Amino acid sequence: MWRGEDTSRTSGRMGAMPDAATGRPVGTPTPTAKDLRRWRRYLADERAEAAVYRDLAARRTGEERAILLALADAERRHEAHWLALLGGDVGRPLRGDWRTRTLGLLARRYGSVFVLALAQRAESRSAYATDADATPAMAADEQIHEEVVRGLATRGRNRMSGTFRAAVFGANDGLVSNLALILGVGASGASYAFVLLTGFAGLLAGALSMAAGEYVSVRSQRELLEASAPNPHARAAVPYLDIDANELALVYRARGMAADEAAQHARHVVGDAQAGGEAASSATGADDLETHGTAFGAAASSFAFFASGALIPVLPYLFGREGMTAVVVSTALVGLALLGTGATVGVLSGGSPVRRALRQLAIGYGAAAVTYVLGLAFGTTLA
Template identity: 70%
Template sequence: MGGVSLQDDTVTAPTAADVRRWRRYLADERAEAAVYRNLAARRSGEERDILAALAEAEGRHEQHWVELLGEDVGRPQRGSLRTRVLASLAKRFGSVFVLALMQRAEDRSPYADDADATAQMAADERIHGEVVRGLANRGRMRLSGTFRAAVFGANDGLVSNLALIIGISASGADRHFVLLSGIAGLLAGALSMGAGEYVSVRSQRELLDASAPHPEAGRAVADLDVDANELALVYRARGMSEADATEHAAQVLSGIGERSPATGGIVTTADHEAVGTGLSAAVSSFCFFASGAVIPVLPFLFGMQGWAAIAVAGALVGLALLGTGAVVGVLSGASPGRRALRQLAIGFGAAVVTYALGLLFGTGNA
């Protein structure tokens, strides 16, 4: 007997189509288990344990298809190209990108609509998607600030300098002037981005410092009147309810509550994410903007001019926009293709508007 059909209570031989489908599922389960094992090998602590447990669960699913196939299991097949690429990436990098792609893979599991897969397996795949989503979110949180600056800076450089170059070209300027304008736009935009990021980060750090408890207030806690004090008002001002503030103040004064030497128990009620230094943020923003802004300049830098240079610049920028859009889609767990096309449409839309304005003013000057 080649296998057992789960569609009814009778034991029947599987069709050739069944065997092909089951063997494909088996290969994919083995490949997905390899992804989780490779990811676990590059992690430690709790994340390593979670990924190892996911690999073990995929092994249970693998065994289901092995038992269903019976003698028809045949030689091991390779999983889908997508899953094999993910396994390779997981082994070499183990990054949040792989987790984000695995999240989409788990969400697209066909088991819910396949009668030969058990309800438990379909439920497992759905839960696996949420587990991987949680692990991916940890990585997203760790790189969110840098990633936001990279995407925003590079896209700003791509779109603004392409629009500038197209607008200048449409006005009838020669190649030398277009090239100088592109370089000037690169430097001006990069410096502006760097300065803006520096001011933004410095201002944020100053706001956080202004919210921290004053050291003298902490040292004053020891001298407060236990029966009549305003320590509870401090906690209420920082967001605690009246009852919680009164209880916490009593604990601090009695020595039960945690009291740091710097604050004397006067603590904030919210955690602030690390914002980095103003200088590092400025340098990063400068580099990200410049990396995008240099791309539309390249054709003019290598001697091209006119429509040929504009076409090449547009093609290069289009590829870069598609790439950044796809990366955003992967990390957000959304469709990379849709995000890439959205990025392309926005970038080229701005360039077309600028070209029209350049053409208008160029004609007017003529």
């Protein structure tokens, strides 16, 4: 259940046999019209949420598909609860709230980490914890659902982390740095042609610098991770170790295990390997390293997004605007772009898109304002 709304303590819980006259559990007080409306809304939302998880599952395979289908089954259990309370007052089926319908549309079309991130945030808005008509088990379910979706979303975040980080940083740097550069130069009294040339020079120089920096950064990071990864050939030696005296225990101690625990674990692994078990496959290996994106991917993403971000403040000058008109239009366009990048980061991080968007806007405008004031002062000095 994803909706957040004010609810009141009304009728009893499900659990008794249904009454023949009303279809509701025996002993349930007669609900008010407000109760019935709320229950119908809960029912509609549970059905819509189950559909979202089924649509997401249809775009996945393996374990992720099984997890999403299990979540859909859990939503159907909640649906059964509201059907029992409504009894003969189910009425005409309602549509889910606009958030759930939007999420369903995205799930059918995309099924990406963005949708999972939105679902994670939606799960945190459940009203069941404060509604007397929802069971404690249902409220607990919703809290666990949030963690399940968080885990699925985290997989996607890890897969895209390197390239996405480069993209966000590149776009934000392009927006802020080129806006600050253009405003600073423009405020100094430079000509229209000079400001335009400065903008394109800043775009190209910044994009190349960002791409080179990201390539070196990601490449160096991957090389460090690869240097820390265990040698796969060491696994072949495990069955030949002395079960009572072997250096495998030192491997586990080097990774932080206590001496006794490491020795016990090493004996188990060697014994299993000598018996033909599979423990040797992970005896010397660490957890699989999360992908951090390729160096070329990060560089290309950083170049493209920096250039696209840096182009936005240049657009008014490119279309012939000058003076304060160009300044206002450029600042407004960059503001909209900053709001968009901030909101995107908020969605993917499971936080508030509005708060992240406003934070991005404040930082960007703050940097540009400082440069603009310095440009004014510099222009006054030259005059």
